[in-house]
Amino acid sequence: xxxxxxxxxxxxxxxxxxxxxxxxxxxxxxxxxxxxxxxxxxxxxxxxxxxxxxxxxxxxxxxxxxxxxxxxxxxxxxxxxxxxxxxxxxxxxxxxxxxxxxxxxxxxxxxxxxxxxxxxxxxxxxxxxxxxxxxxxxxxxxxxxxxxxxxxxxxxxxxxxxxxxxxxxxxxxxxxxxxxxxxxxxxxxxxxxxxxxxxxxxxxxxxxxxxxxxxxxxxxxxxxxxxxxxxxxxxxxxxxxxxxxxxxxxxxxxxxxxxxxxxxxxxxxxxxxxxxxxxxxxxxxxxxxxxxxxxxxxxxxxxxxxxxxxxxxxxxxxxxxxxxxxxxxxxxxxxxxxxxxxxxxxxxxxxxxxxxxxxxxxxxxxxxxxxxxxxxxxxxxxxxxxxxxxxxxxxxxxxxxxxxx
Amino acid sequence: xxxxxxxxxxxxxxxxxxxxxxxxxxxxxxxxxxxxxxxxxxxxxxxxxxxxxxxxxxxxxxxxxxxxxxxxxxxxxxxxxxxxxxxxxxxxxxxxxxxxxxxxxxxxxxxxxxxxxxxxxxxxxxxxxxxxxxxxxxxxxxxxxxxxxxxxxxxxxxxxxxxxxxxxxxxxxxxxxxxxxxxxxxxxxxxxxxxxxxxxxxxxxxxxxxxxxxxxxxxxxxxxxxxxxxxxxxxxxxxxxxxxxxxxxxxxxxxxxxxxxxxxxxxxxxxxxxxxxxxxxxxxxxxxxxxxxxxxxxxxxxxxxxxxxxxxxxxxxxxxxxxxxxxxxxxxxxxxxxxxxxxxxxxxxxxxxxxxxxxxxxxxxxxxxxxxxxxxxxxxxxxxxxxxxxxxxxxxxxxxxxxxx
Numbered sequence: 001x002x003x004x005x006x007x008x009x010x011x012x013x014x015x016x017x018x019x020x021x022x023x024x025x026x027x028x029x030x031x032x033x034x035x036x037x038x039x040x041x042x043x044x045x046x047x048x049x050x051x052x053x054x055x056x057x058x059x060x061x062x063x064x065x066x067x068x069x070x071x072x073x074x075x076x077x078x079x080x081x082x083x084x085x086x087x088x089x090x091x092x093x094x095x096x097x098x099x100x101x102x103x104x105x106x107x108x109x110x111x112x113x114x115x116x117x118x119x120x121x122x123x124x125x126x127x128x129x130x131x132x133x134x135x136x137x138x139x140x141x142x143x144x145x146x147x148x149x150x151x152x153x154x155x156x157x158x159x160x161x162x163x164x165x166x167x168x169x170x171x172x173x174x175x176x177x178x179x180x181x182x183x184x185x186x187x188x189x190x191x192x193x194x195x196x197x198x199x200x201x202x203x204x205x206x207x208x209x210x211x212x213x214x215x216x217x218x219x220x221x222x223x224x225x226x227x228x229x230x231x232x233x234x235x236x237x238x239x240x241x242x243x244x245x246x247x248x249x250x251x252x253x254x255x256x257x258x259x260x261x262x263x264x265x266x267x268x269x270x271x272x273x274x275x276x277x278x279x280x281x282x283x284x285x286x287x288x289x290x291x292x293x294x295x296x297x298x299x300x301x302x303x304x305x306x307x308x309x310x311x312x313x314x315x316x317x318x319x320x321x322x323x324x325x326x327x328x329x330x331x332x333x334x335x336x337x338x339x340x341x342x343x344x345x346x347x348x349x350x351x352x353x354x355x356x357x358x359x360x361x362x363x364x365x366x367x368x369x370x371x372x373x374x375x376x377x378x379x380x381x382x383x384x385x386x387x388x389x390x391x392x393x394x395x396x397x398x399x400x401x402x403x404x405x
Numbered sequence: 406x407x408x409x410x411x412x413x414x415x416x417x418x419x420x421x422x423x424x425x426x427x428x429x430x431x432x433x434x435x436x437x438x439x440x441x442x443x444x445x446x447x448x449x450x451x452x453x454x455x456x457x458x459x460x461x462x463x464x465x466x467x468x469x470x471x472x473x474x475x476x477x478x479x480x481x482x483x484x485x486x487x488x489x490x491x492x493x494x495x496x497x498x499x500x501x502x503x504x505x506x507x508x509x510x511x512x513x514x515x516x517x518x519x520x521x522x523x524x525x526x527x528x529x530x531x532x533x534x535x536x537x538x539x540x541x542x543x544x545x546x547x548x549x550x551x552x553x554x555x556x557x558x559x560x561x562x563x564x565x566x567x568x569x570x571x572x573x574x575x576x577x578x579x580x581x582x583x584x585x586x587x588x589x590x591x592x593x594x595x596x597x598x599x600x601x602x603x604x605x606x607x608x609x610x611x612x613x614x615x616x617x618x619x620x621x622x623x624x625x626x627x628x629x630x631x632x633x634x635x636x637x638x639x640x641x642x643x644x645x646x647x648x649x650x651x652x653x654x655x656x657x658x659x660x661x662x663x664x665x666x667x668x669x670x671x672x673x674x675x676x677x678x679x680x681x682x683x684x685x686x687x688x689x690x691x692x693x694x695x696x697x698x699x700x701x702x703x704x705x706x707x708x709x710x711x712x713x714x715x716x717x718x719x720x721x722x723x724x725x726x727x728x729x730x731x732x733x734x735x736x737x738x739x740x741x742x743x744x745x746x747x748x749x750x751x752x753x754x755x756x757x758x759x760x761x762x763x764x765x766x767x768x769x770x771x772x773x774x775x776x777x778x779x780x781x782x783x784x785x786x787x788x789x790x791x792x793x794x795x796x797x798x799x800x801x802x803x804x805x806x807x808x809x810x
Binding site for chain 1: 420423454457458460461462463464465466468469470472473475476479480482483484486487488490491497498500502503547548549
């Protein structure tokens with residue numbers, strides 16, 4: 001088999017852990033598999049390098065920041081390769097431009113456009129383990145790019161896709177994907193399997209186990225992903241294609257996301273083109289708007305409410321206040337202590353009445369729902385942040401723990 | 406003018422020093438020049454990374470070590486570029502593979518085979534400062550290579566040659582090239598100018614101001630090199646083509662090198678092919694032999710003595726002992742507390758009797774000369790290490806201080 005193994009920052013935090021990891025790699029290879037390893041920077045290293053960039057420049061240029069932070073993975077790749085060799089395992093390290101992993105030029109959040117694995121195949125054919133620096137690529141002009149937080153997951157899955165690997169193992173510091181955050185819900189349990197679509201929703205909803213783009217890649221190229229702990233041998237969670245048995249479980253998990261803020265434009269005149277006037281400048285500032293709701297009043301005016309990441313709240317609010325004046329709205333209000341809580345499951349497609357039951361359960365606890373957003377396999381609500389834990393526990397009790405019995 | 410400015414590790418040791426350096430770069434640019442900057446790793450960083458490599462593997466693979474240590478210059482290049490930008494100076498960083506600086510595949514001591522400066526020219530045409538990571542290149546297969554200790558000097562001069570730069574400024578923590586080591590000879594004075602050939606001898610003799618290969622490059626492509634301090638504005642030493650006035654000074658400087666050890670094979674049978682048998686294995690182990698002397702005795706047997714860098718003594722001695730047994734020599738002796746002291750000057754070509762005077766001067770101080778080696782513009786002697794300072798001072802008094810008057 002061809003196996004891609006990705007090790008995150010805590011798994012390669014120092015030489016002792018790297019040695020532990022290389023033992024695992026050696027085991028896999030000794031079992032007769034071809035192994036491609038993808039490594040992150042040692043824990044803390046990316047932040048240290050970013051702090052250096054911010055000490056050097058008030059607004060660090062993204063091209064230069066990428067060249068700087070990419071050294072983190074380069075160091076780990078070389079050290080992992082050296083440690084493997086020291087243990088008698090042939091190994092070669094590869095950087096983004098050596099593999100080569102070509103991306104667009106969006107520094108700091110680049111997207112992979114092409115992966116060439118010829119050199120990796122040659123290394124495997126030579127009996128070596130190929131150790132690839134994650135998180136980094138190179139654009140068409142040879143500039144070093146990085147893929148954003150969690151980007152090494154995407155490096156690993158993209159390589160697994162290009163290599164048509166049998167599995168992409170994501171080693172991390174948790175045992176797998178849980179039905180909810182175990183720090184909030186003690187009864188949360190590890191999922192044995194989760195469908196790509198479910199994982200996409202969970203990833204986008206703040207269950208920070210996998211970078212969302214890695215899941216998109218896995219889904220598109222049908223790469224089986226196995227999320228597991230690098231600290232034990234326990235089976236983790238398989239992220240795989242949906243199959244009929246999955247639909248028997250209505251709700252796979254309950255996720256929450258505190259990185260939310262809400263902005264309302266009060267009494268927006270209801271004219272065509274207003275939405276573009278409001279959201280154009282926000283998009284232009286690279287702020288991602290999540291939910292949007294609009295209430296049209298009897299007098300033809302509207303309240304327009306939307307959510308943004310909390311860190312972008314001040315900037316978004318300034319932009320919106322300018323727009324509100326221009327379009328003659330009454331004013332702008334906002335709230336930063338909100339959270340999003342969601343239930344996710346492919347079973348929702350075939351089970352009716354889930355939304356109604358969700359609202360009922362929350363209402364019974366006195367939790368006011370401020371905004372609602374739904375997809376085929378997910379229902380999200382925005383609530384006061386202080387109710388986050390209560391909402392998550394209540395929904396887990398009602399939907400997930402129940403599915404067990 | 407096109408000016409290449411190279412800053413060594415102590416000049417970019419931390420962000421404060423980098424800021425100081427970028428001030429200097431900005432000044433040069435403000436004076437209307439095109440500036441290409443070459444940076445070393447922050448002081449101590451290369452050693453830290455090498456220590457990591459040695460902690461990861463008992464005998465670190467050189468390809469992986471190169472990938473590891475090359476991050477040092479990558480970090481400085483990005484930080485220098487960011488700091489320039491923060492000061493309002495457009496700048497772009499370039500790594501070895503981006504420039505591109507192509508080398509052979511001799512990891513850890515690679516030699517530059519080709520330099521392509523198109524991307525640097527584009528950056529200059531855009532009005533930007535090009536900041537190049539020194540010390541590193543890439544071989545024909547895209548593997549990262551490094552040029553050995555002091556390799557950033559060679560990066561700088563090679564780029565200056567390719568760009569046909571007007572000057573290559575080497576910024577360091579000393580004011581220039583001295584007639585001798587000021588720690589030993591208080592009267593040592595800075596040379597205003599020194600010929601390439603003199604600098605080649607001085608560099609190879611342990612005056613560690615410039616990597617010797619950078620001087621070879623400078624000589625071959627007639628690049629004027631200006632060695633000066635990054636901590637003040639004083640004119641340093643120009644390394645330039647020889648001109649007739651230089652010959653008026655017999656001895657430009659007195660150098661010494663303690664990194665010496667001596668090995669003697671006693672009573673080597675005087676047969677053809679013996680030298681190859683002795684030195685073949687040593688060359689095979691990448692040990693550089695410096696001086697060799699051979700005394701043929703009346704009985705047709707020979708004592709063969711040669712010097713190697715002190716760090717290679719044990720390895721060389723083991724190899725030589727094996728050879729000595731094979732060829733039927735009587736035995737092997739060795740000494741690690743020797744030093745080489747040399748006088749250098751293009752004027753020696755036209756001044757007779759320098760060697761005789763040198764031996765006389767040393768003998769008058771009771772210093773025994775163990776080995777002698779000469780070139781057109783240099784005379785070196787190997788002596789007991791304990792006499793190093795005395796020999797250097799005596800020779801400086803006799804040849805250099807005298808030339809002043």
